[in-house]
Amino acid sequence: MSSEPLAETMTPQQTTKSRARRGRRWVACLCAIGAGLTAALAGGGAARAEDKAGAVALFREAGELIDAGQPARACPRYEESLRLYDSINTRYFLADCYERIGKMASAWAHFLEVAARVRASGDREKEARARERAAAVQPKVSRLTVVVEDASTPGLEVKRGGTPIGPGQWGVPMPVDAGTHVIEASAPGKRTWTARVEVGPGGATSTLVVRPLEDGPASGDAGGAGAGRRTLALVTGGAGIVTVGVATALGFAARSRFDESSAFCNGDRCDRRGMDIRDSAVARANVATVVFGVGLAAIAGGGVLWLTATSPTKGASVGLTPTVGGALVRGSF
Structure with missing residues (x-):
């Protein structure tokens, strides 16, 4: 039997009932999907609540260490608290902690980040305080210039502490925390080059020159x-x-x-x-x-x-x- 005679025998009432049944099935599916999403969001909310509770505990412990005159032990607590729950308040106190232990570049960056965020929220007073702290820290920020002599080497990659330094940073005095920094340069078919550079505190500037890389042993040689x-x-x-x-x-x-x-x-x-x-x-x-x-x-x-x-x-x-x-x-x- 073709579909056309079948359609002719179906009355308008039967067609309406069929559409109603299909509509009820779609509603049931949507309800099931909604219930699943609700459960997933509820689970994610519980996980976030636990993270926030842990962040609060770490924040309080870090504050106690600051009061005890142990900022070097407090900073890792603030860092982990910020990782668990990104709070402007935690970021501000982490910047303050970095300043206490001499990590001026990190402190300056976090103070500026706090200022930008509170500006978006319209809190001019907190923004002004964060910018004042950033301005006070900026003259103490040390800088490192990495000069790459053979920048045209195919596939050349330069890293500082394992983090890539893009070509846009080569030859530019970049803010860094005082201390020892490991610079590594590598390229396909070349020997990896590694050097350590000591950057002094108090706004000191240092320069490291990456020499042309030597040819490495040929594959299969x-x-x-x-x-x-x-x-x-x-x-x-x-x-x-x-x-x-x-x-x-x-x-x-x-x-x-x-x-x-x-x-x-x-x-x-x-x-x-x-x-x-x-x-x-x-x-x-x-x-x-x-x-x-x-x-x-x-x-x-x-x-x-x-x-x-x-x-x-x-x-x-x-x-x-x-x-x-x-x-x-x-x-x-």
């Missing part, structure tokens, strides 16, 4: 691997030389021990004491021989590593297996 292999060669060869020295000392000790048996022997005929001494000497000599062989093998392995250090293709592998009376060196290139 065998030079780095070769240098590492040469270092390994020196370590292995050095260990071999030390081992040979130890083996030589053991050999002399064995010889000295063998000589002690002369008092108890007549040629190759010895009593029990003489035989024990000679057995001990032979055992030491055997150990010396094994150690000497291991040392020689290590020296040989170090030589192999050194000679193959510059090979850009297949790497060299050296295996060292102690054997009776020496050692076996196995290598592949």
Whole structure:
């Protein structure tokens, strides 16, 4: 049956009822959506209320620390209180705390932020107070100028304390808190450059020059691997030389021990004491021989590593297996 005959058989009353049912369903859906949004907003409001309560507690604790003459401990409380709940009052007292501990740039910025916000609210008295504090702090704000010599380096990024310094700030005296600042410059294919600069208090100015970055090792370059292999060669060869020295000392000790048996022997005929001494000497000599062989093998392995250090293709592998009376060196290139 086509849709047209069906439409013809539907009376106006039936059409009205159908529309009414659809309308009720839409109202029910909207109510459900509204209820969900209300619940979500209620949950968010509860979370914000908890944050605000925590912010108030931290604000009070910070005030007590200020009264106790401990602003260095109070400032982190104010900072966390402001993070939990952004209050103009908290921001003002944080700026005051920064001024107390000598962070003049941070204090100046927060006083100006407070002035701008209270101006928007129409409180001229608080705005004037915040601007007075900012004006009093401004002459004490220290500044740092970061000069970048090769600003055209592709992908160059300069950071201060991990925060990017945009090109617009290069060569401009920027307000900073007094103290030590770490400047880092990096770019693709270049070696990272890092420097520390000390900025004095009381409105001091400092300048740091970022030199052109040096080229870094090319990707996939065998030079780095070769240098590492040469270092390994020196370590292995050095260990071999030390081992040979130890083996030589053991050999002399064995010889000295063998000589002690002369008092108890007549040629190759010895009593029990003489035989024990000679057995001990032979055992030491055997150990010396094994150690000497291991040392020689290590020296040989170090030589192999050194000679193959510059090979850009297949790497060299050296295996060292102690054997009776020496050692076996196995290598592949």
